[in-house]
Amino acid sequence: MLAQAQWYPGHMARTRRQIRESLSLIDILIEVVDARIAQSGRYPMLDEMVQGKKRFIALTRDDLANPATTNAFLRRFSERGQVAVALDARAPRAVAALARDVAKDAAGRKGIARSMIVGAPNSGKSSIVNALLRRAKAKTENRAGVTRGMQWFRLAPAVELLDTPGVLPPKIGTPAARWKLAMCGALPHNRFDPREVAEAFHRWLLLHDGNRDVPDLATFAVQRGFLGKGAQPDLTNAARAYIRVFNEGAFGRISLEHPDDAEAA
Ligand SMILES: Nc1nc2c(ncn2[C@@H]2O[C@H](COP(=O)(O)OP(=O)(O)OP(=O)(O)O)[C@@H](O)[C@H]2O)c(=O)[nH]1
Ligand SMILES: [Mg+2]
Known part of the structure; x- marks a missing residue:
């Protein structure tokens, strides 16, 4: 397999830095994880980033994953007190439950609530943004690295959403x-x-x-x-x-x- 330095592109290091820099603005994190790789597809630094913020985990590609395994992951998250849903990110109806959860959390805050969507490349982040907006505003494509920069969207009068490019840890474990x-x-x-x-x-x-x-x-x-x-x-x-x-x-x-x-x- 390829050496670490070869596969880890510079733009991902930049994105990791930009995500960190944006954190102080953010109230709500939406972590997007492909349900088929719900361990290696996660971003390990998120636990320390999440401090004091609300986190929702969206397991995408529910339609491609083994249903029993996805349920086992959902149970595991729930045992840890984490809020997780499984969905087909391309379907606005499937994303509705997540939209309700985000809206409810945002309504309990003063002023504008700012949310940020983070996850591995190609995990379905921009698809979720589009489903939440009910419009195809963020570019999506079936390959890694489609979203190149951070982009803000207005989800509701008092809710903003930041789409981010995919991130992977600097070292993939195994x-x-x-x-x-x-x-x-x-x-x-x-x-x-x-x-x-x-x-x-x-x-x-x-x-x-x-x-x-x-x-x-x-x-x-x-x-x-x-x-x-x-x-x-x-x-x-x-x-x-x-x-x-x-x-x-x-x-x-x-x-x-x-x-x-x-x-x-
Ligand atoms: N079958 C299936 N395809 C999905 C799902 N979510 C996203 N896709 C497809 O996966 C591809 C990647 O989706 P994007 O939303 O562009 O992913 P992203 O995380 O924004 O990707 P980057 O910006 O490249 O990091 C697109 O072709 C989507 O249509 C899903 O739940 N099921
Ligand atoms: Mg994207």
Whole structure:
């Protein structure tokens, strides 16, 4: 896998600094986490950042995650006294409960309530912003690093919301956390080898969820006609498609982490 310095882009360091600098303005933090990687997809520095603020955790990609695993994560958060909801971030109706929670908390404050949305790249932050606004005002796209700068939105006359670019910790804890983040689209495409990631995923699946009918990369390449020179499978392009197909849910609803796993990141 790639060395830390290669995958950790400078703009993320800048974003981390900007998030810290904005904290003094913020009353409410909305932490956005892909439900399929609800450990490595979290931002470890948030616990110290949250001091004195209200925090809501939004587990996105509920539609792609294993429902039993998502429920186990929700129970775990609730046992820790944290407010968490699972949702499909693209659906305004699904985000309504979160919108109500934020509005209720904001109503109990004097003056303008300022909220900030934070989370890993591609976790669904801007989608939540758009669903909360009920308008597509923030740019969204299925790759890491779409939101480039901080952007304020007015959610209600007395509620403001700050969308931020995705952040990852400067050091990703383990090789497993790295391939899981890559598999879920949280690492920029030029920062990992798709073959390594697809193969690591399939090895993991055989160990953890062996009854699923998910092809390995080589089989997938042949099935989908990814042929390179000399009729050899073109595994690099096949791996890119493999990761895309996983993120479209075609392999089924698969979560890569469970709250009973040892902390991954
Ligand atoms: N299936 C599914 N797709 C989602 C969900 N939430 C977001 N997406 C898609 O995931 C992609 C990334 O969403 P964004 O809202 O741009 O993510 P972001 O966290 O703002 O990403 P960056 O700005 O790059 O850090 C988009 O293609 C969304 O449509 C979800 O709950 N389920
Ligand atoms: Mg964004």
